[in-house]
Amino acid sequence: MLPTDVPALWLRDNCTCADCRDPLTDQKLFQITDLPEQLAVGTLRALDGGDAVDGAEGWEVVWAPDGHVSRYPAHWLQQTGEPDPRTEDAKDLWGSAATLADGLPETTWSAYLADDAERLRMLEAVARLGFCLLRDVPLRDGQAQQVARTFGFVRETNYGTQFEVRVEERPNNLAFTNVAITPHTDNPYRDPVPTLQLLHCLVNDAEGGDSGLVDGFAAAAALRESDVGAFAALTGTPVPFAFRDDVTELSTHRPLIGTDPMGRIREVRFNNRSLGTLRLPAEQTEAFYAGYRAFARLLLDPERQLDFKLGPGDCLVFDNTRLLHARTAFARGGARHLQGCYADLDGLLSTVGVLRRREAQPC
Ligand code: OGA
Ligand code: ZN
Ligand code: ZN
DSSP states (O other), X not given: OOOTTSOHHHHHHTOOSTTTBOTTTOOBOSOGGGSOTTOEEEEEEEEOGGGOBTTBOEEEXXXXXXXXXXXXXXXXXXXXXXXXXXXXGGOOOOSSGGGOTTOOOEEEHHHHHHOHHHHXXXXXXXXXXXXXXEESXXXXXXXXXXXXXXXXXXXXBXXXXXXXXXXXXXXXXXXXXXXXXXXXXXXXXXXXXXXXXEEEEEEEOSSBOOEEEEEHHHHHHHHHHHOHHHHHHHHHOOEEEEEEETTEEEEEEEOSEEEXXXXXXXXXXXXXXXXXXXXXXXXXXXXXXXXXXXXXXXXXXXXXXXXXXXOTTOEEEEETTTEEEEEOOBOTTSOEEEEEEEEOHHHHHHHHHHHHHHHHSOO
16 A cells, blocks of 8 residues: 555655656656645555556556646655765764775776776765875876866866965965964865865975875764764854955854754864854853864874875865865975865766766666
8 A cells, every 4th residue: 555654745746747747857847836735645546567657566646636647656655765965874984094994995097087987986985985096197287177077067266276285485375385284174264165175296205295184074973972062062153264365355154063954964164274253152152162172182183084195196085074184294395286176076976976877777
């Protein structure tokens, strides 16, 4: 039988007949307000054999009061929902380098380009672990953007379509000096924040300049486990982030830990360089600072950090809403040059979806 607890309005809203959905685009043709107020299942009939929907068993509903006819395959009715791919429910959290069971998600540029399965494996690693590492990426100007274009779209910002991470004469950001950069997410002062970052190493001959990654979702989950009050203070306090230079004045108010309406971790922002001045009642300010310190202790714990050194040709692709990245200081005269760009997860997840579809139905 059709389960009795299926809400009528949900069922009708999901009718796939040609009057309800455009057969070419599969897009819905009606508004929710177009459906009858007194909607109810009129008659119900099992479909099998010759009546089946696209060869599958199912149900036919004739709706009251308007007599509209809908058909639903049984397998469709039994499907369960997928978790939001952006939330912690769809991630493999790693609390330390040691918990990355299968080692670094890495491949060569040529394997990535040549093989759809390898490309899918790398992009799924970004979705599930938060990063992947491509090796032997050509040492060409603009190559980080070329990498981004294999799965999505470059996000242009005030730093340009790409940015040069090297020692500048007059830097507008500490990233463009030789000092250590502690774990952070980029551009928390931007809304929407760039959800992906790419860093392509062209030269790294300097003493130092090693890289680090930290799983911000794992740290946020650990904070929730150890100190719910701190977690609540961070998810519930909008924090001002700001960046300014001669021609830029960016700011936004967002929490350090962003959750979805169900309370699941969905976004982390952490950047001591660009956190602005909080102006809230004393009690709230104190609660925020206690939480901020507790979260920072977790995030800055070296045990949580995956350490490695980028060499020429390495291109790191990572989720800037989840992972924090860092680099150690390097000798001032040392040669070090990365090119970076921003891109977005929606495009990457779309490419994952298309590659999975192709894998399921090889041509
Ligand atoms: C950056 C940054 C890291 C590095 O440019 O945002 O954090 O390895 N750079 O230089
Ligand atoms: Zn219909
Ligand atoms: Zn950065």
